[in-house]
Each structure stands twice: as structure tokens, then as C-alpha cells.
Amino acid sequence: xxxxxxxxxEKDPEKFLRIxxxxxxTTYYRRKAKEVLRLIPRNLxxxxxxxxxxxxxxxxxxxxxxxxxxxxxxxxxxxVNAATLHAKKANVEKIVSFKTGDAAAMKxxxxxxxxxxxxxxxxxxxxxxxxxxx
Numbered sequence: 001x002x003x004x005x006x007x008x009x010e011k012d013p014e015k016f017l018r019i020x021x022x023x024x025x026t027t028y029y030r031r032k033a034k035e036v037l038r039l040i041p042r043n044l045x046x047x048x049x050x051x052x053x054x055x056x057x058x059x060x061x062x063x064x065x066x067x068x069x070x071x072x073x074x075x076x077x078x079x080v081n082a083a084t085l086h087a088k089k090a091n092v093e094k095i096v097s098f099k100t101g102d103a104a105a106m107k108x109x110x111x112x113x114x115x116x117x118x119x120x121x122x123x124x125x126x127x128x129x130x131x132x133x134x
Contacts, residue, residue, distance in 0.1 A: 007055060007076050016082035017089075020056035036118055037062065044068035047113040052103040052134070053120035057083030057096070064092035068114065072098045073106065104130050 010016040023029045036059065045067035051060040054072030056079055063070060064087065074080050080098045087093040099106075103117075104124055115134050124130045 007079050010078055010082075013078075013081040013085040016078055017056055017086055020079075020082060021058070021086075024058060033058065036116075040066070040114065040116075042066055044114070048111070049114040049116065050108070050110075050112040050134075052115065052117045054083055054098060055079045057086040057098065059116055059118065060096050060098070061086055061090045061092055063114065063116075064096040065090065069095040070112065070114075071110070072096060073101055073103055074098070075100070075102050104133075108134070 006016065006019050010019065024033055040059075040063060043066065044063055047063075047068040049060070049063045049068045049070035051057075051063070051070065051072040054060050054074050055076070057072050060070065060072035060083065072080075072083055074083065077100045080100045083098045084093070087096050087098070103120065104126075117131075117134065121127050121130065
């Protein structure tokens with residue numbers, strides 16, 4: 001029996017967020033997050049970020065807590081709803097927003113100091129063109 005991933009099917013933002021954040025308690029996700037966070041400066045005051053494929057907003061919330069403001073985007077509306085809830089629970093909802101959309105097709109008019117593209121590029125057909133666009 002196969003199941004669709006929770007980020008494509010879980011409609012309840014509370015449950016989505018619980019499943020999503022629960023993954024960061026596993027050794028694999030903790031280590032992976034630690035490596036990504038090692039690359040993101042601790043002091044981001046005054047910086048703007050774009051978190052492509054933000055899912056439930058883990059890294060967007062971390063960057064907001066480090067002083068940056070920005071935008072997270074994800075193709076899953078369920079993920080965006082959970083990320084918005086996550087930002088609200090973390091008291092950063094005024095400095096981070098989330099948008100539903102395909103990042104490869106989005107029109108990006110804003111400039112960003114940091115662009116995080118984690119677990120996304122491998123799903124893009126024209127990965128080089130996508131990265132050049134960003």
C-alpha cells in the first residue's frame with residue numbers, strides 16, 4: 001500500500017505542523033538541519049530571505065528569529081498554511097510571510113540577501129536555469 005506524503009494531503013495545519021516538526025526530532029533531520037543552519041549566519045538583522053520549498057517553515061522561522069525578514073514559498077497550500085501557523089506560534093508572523101506557488105514559475109521582483117533552496121533543486125527539470133533565475 002502506498003500513501004501520498006503528508007505535505008500533499010494533510011489539510012489540518014495543526015496536525016501538519018506536528019508531523020513536520022516531529023521529523024526534526026529524528027537523527028537524520030536533526031543532523032541535516034544542523035548542517036544547513038551552520039551555513040546561515042547567526043546575526044541576520046536587517047537581512048531579507050527567500051526560503052524556496054519552505055514546507056512547514058522550519059528554516060524561515062529560524063532565520064526570522066535570527067533577525068531577518070522574508071518570504072517562504074511552497075507548492076503545497078497545506079504546507080503554507082502550516083508554515084503560517086508555525087510563524088504565528090513562534091511570534092514571527094509579522095516579519096515572515098508564506099506564499100503558495102511553483103518557485104520555478106514565480107515572478108520574483110524583490111531582492112534577497114539569502115536564498116535557501118533545500119530539497120527542491122532535485123525536483124526541477126531545468127535546475128541550472130532555475131538557479132540562474134534565483
